[in-house]
Amino acid sequence: MTALHPRLVSVYDEVTQRNPGESEFHQAVREVFETLSPVVVKHPEYADAQVLQRLCEPERQIIFRVPWVDDAGRVQVNRGFRVEFSSVLGPYKGGLRFHPNVYAGTVKFLGFEQIFKNSLTGMPLGGGKGGSDFDPKGRSDGEVMRFCQSFMTELHRHIGEYTDVPAGDTGVGARELGFLFGQYKRLTNRYESGVLTGKGLTWGGSQVRTEATGFGAVYFVQSMLALSQRDLEGQRVVVSGSGNVAIHAAQKAQELGAVVVACSDSGGYVVDEAGLDIDLLKDIKNVRRGRMSDYARERGLDHISAGSVWDVHCDVAIPCATQNELGEREARALVAGGVSVVAEGANMPCTPDAVRVFRDAGVAFAPGKAANAGGVVTSSLEMQQNASRDSWTFAHTDERLRSTMTEIHDRCLSTADDYDVPGDYVAGANIAGFTRVADAMLAFGVI
Template sequence: MTDELDPHLQDAYTEVLRRNPGELEFHQAVREVLGSLGPVVERHPEYTDAGIITRLCEPERQIVFRVPWVDDAGRVQINRGFRVEFNSALGPYKGGLRFRPTVLAGTVKFLGFEQIFKNALTGLPIGGGKGGSDFDPKGKSPGEVMRFCQSFMTELYRHIGEHTDVPAGDIGVGGREIGYLFGQYKRITNRYESGVLTGKGVTWGGSQVRPEATGYGLVYFAEQVLAHRGTSFDGRRVVVSGSGNVAIHAIAKVHQLGGTVVACSDSGGFVVDEAGIDLDLLRDVKERRRTSLTAYAEERGIEHRTGSVWSVPATVALPCATQNELDAADARLIVDHGCLLVAEGANMPCTPEAVDVLREAGIAFGPGKAANAGGVATSALEMQQNASRDSWSFEHTEARLAEIMRGIHERCLTTADAYGTPGDYVAGANIAGFTQVADAMLALGVI
C-alpha cells in the first residue's frame, strides 16, 4: 500500500522491521493492516497508549524444532518445524500447518499474523496461530509422509491442546497428513482429544463441509459482494488460479451458482476450458493421481499453456494458489478485461501494487482475511462438535458457513462506513478484526 502511516503506526512498523530482518512477507502483511488503522488510532488513543499495536505485531510464542525422519532407502532426513502462537486474546491459537519447501520463519509469521484478524472476523472464539515445515510431501511415499508426520508431532504435541492451540491443514497438509498427525498425538498422550486438530475425517471426529469450506466460503463471500453491486454469478465467466483443495471447491460452488469457471492453473501452467472446467477430471488428476494439469489438458484435448492465467478474460477473478502470485501487471490485465470482482482464496495472493491497481480501477476487492475465512470458521464449528460430542449434517454445517460468510461481508461494509471508507472491504476487514482483538487485549491487561 502506498498510503503514509500515522506516526504511532510508523513507529510500530519500524520496530517490526528492526526485530524481524529479512522477513519480507511478514513485513508486507503487517504494513497492509497498519495502512488501514490511521482513523482507528486517531479515534481510540487508548490503543497506542497501551502499546496494543506493538504487542499485536509480536508473537506470544515462536517454536522452531528439528524433525528427523527416515526415508524409504533408510537414509536419515532432517527438516525444520515451526509453530507461531501469535495471539490468544480471543481464544486458543487456531491456524493451519503448511508443508512446503519454501516455508521459513517469516512465512509462518505472516500467515499467523493474518490469521489473528481472519479468525476475529468470524465472530467465533479463536485466536491466531500458524505452523508448518519445509518438508515437501510431493513425490514422497505414504510411508515417508507418515514417518515425517509422526516425528513432527512428537515435538509439536507438547505445545498444543484443545484449550491451548488447535492446528489444522494448509498447503501440503490434507486429510492424510492430519490423520497421521492425530494418530501420533493420540498415541503419545493416550487421550482421544479430538478437538486438538481440525480437518479430521468425518468418521473420526471431523466436520462435514470442512474440505469444501474455504472454497465454498470464498464464493459465498463473493456472491455477497456481487449482490451488493446488484448482480450475481449467474452467467458470469470466472477464472480461478490454483487447482488444489480451495480452487476445486471454489469452482464447484461457482458452477452451482450459475457461473462458468473457464481456467485454472498449477505451478506448471494453466488450462482454458471454454465449456467449463470438468470437475470430475480435475479431481482425478489432482487428488487421485496427484499430477499436473498437463494430464487434464491431454484428456480434454486442449492446450496446456504457460504464463499468467490472468491473461484469460473474465468478470470474476479468484486467486486461490499462493502468496504474491498476482502482481501489478496481472492486475492491469484484469482491469482491461472489465473484471467486476477479485476475491482472495489464498492468503495474500495479490501483491500490494496489484491491490493498488485494482482499487484505483474501482474493482471490488475481497481481501483474504475476509474472503477465505470459511475454512477456519468451519474448523471452529468442528471444535464445537468435538466439545459437545456431536456431529452435524452437511446441510446444517453448510448453512452455518454461509451465515458466517454473510456476517463477515456485512461487518466489513458497516465497519468501513463507520470509519469513513464506504465500500472498502480492505479497510473494513482490517479495522473490524483489529478492534475486536485490541479491545480484548485491553481488557486482559498488559500480558
C-alpha cells in the first residue's frame, strides 16, 4: 500500500471514520489519494481550502423505500439510493444499478469514481450514482415495471435535465429505462428527454449509447497499443462478464482484428478459440436472457465453472464484470500468461493488489475512470441531441466517441508527464480529473 502525503492522511482517516463499513468507498478514495501527493505539493491551495474534505462528502444522499407488488400479489419492499456527489462541473450524472448487493457503500464508491470519470471527458457533467438492491434477474416484465414505477415515484422529485441525469448500469437496460422514463413523464406531465440517458432510439435515445462503454474501452486499448506501434490485429483478448459492456467490447475488438477467446458470467466461463460468436452471444444474453452455459452447449464447448476466466492466456485483458473481480492471484495468472495490456471496462474491477502486480510486471494498466468513460461520453452526446431536438447517425456518433476516448487517453498521459509520473495511467487519470474539479470548487468559494 502506497503511503499517503501527510496532508492526506487525516482526510482519509476522517473518511473511513465517518463512513464505517463502506469498504468499496474507502478503497476508491484511497486509490485516488495515493496518486495526489505531487498535486498537494504543487498546489497547497487545494488542501488549504479543504477541497479534499469537501469532495469526499456527497452534496446530497437520498435513501428511500420502494414498495411494489409481485405477480403472486405479495408486497415486496426494496431500498432505493441516489448519491448526488458533486455538481461543480454540471448536473449530477451517473447510472442506476439494480443488483442485490447494492448498498450505500456501493453507490458512494461508484458516485465518487463518477466525479473523476466525468471530469476526464472534458464535458460539463457532475458526478452521481444510484440504484437499488432489487434483482431484476428472473422477474417478469410486469414485476420489473411495477418496481420501476415505484422507484421513479420517489426519485422523480430529485432529478431533472439541469439537476441530476441518471442512466442505466448493471441490471438497468432498455426495458428498465423505458419503464422509468414512462413513469417520470406520467408524474411530471413533461416530455423531458434529457432527464435520462440510454433511452430507446424511438423516444429520444442516441445511436451508439448501447455499445458505448464497451466500444470506448477498446478504443482506449487501441491508443495504449499504438504507443508501441501495435494494433489489435491478431491480439488474443479475454473479456470478463457477458453483459452489455462485455459483449460490445468483444464485438469492437473482433471488428478491429483481435480474437476474443473467452468471456464469463456468474456461473463460469467459456473458452472459444475460434473467437466468440457475437451474434449468438447477443441472442442468448439479450433476447433469451440465458447463461454462458447455453452458449457453450450450442457451440459444442466446455462450460468451466471452477477457477477464473483470468486463467486463460491472453495479450489483452478487459475486465467488464463487477468491482474487485480480479485479485492478486488472477493478476499473477494473467502476467504468467503473457498479458501486456489491461483496461478496466467495469468500475474498479481490479483490486489494489492486482494493480500492484501489473505495475511491477510492466503491464500497461488503464483504470475504469478512464477506459470505462465511453458510456458517459455518449450519454453527454445524447443530452446534446435532446437539447437541440436532433438525432445523429451511428457513424457520426461513433466517431465522436472514438475521438473523445483518444483525447482522454492522451490527457491521462500528458498529465502524468506534467507531474513526473510518466506512463502512469492511474495517476494521470486521477490528477487530471481531480484538478479540473478542484479548480472549479475554488472558483465557486465555500459551498
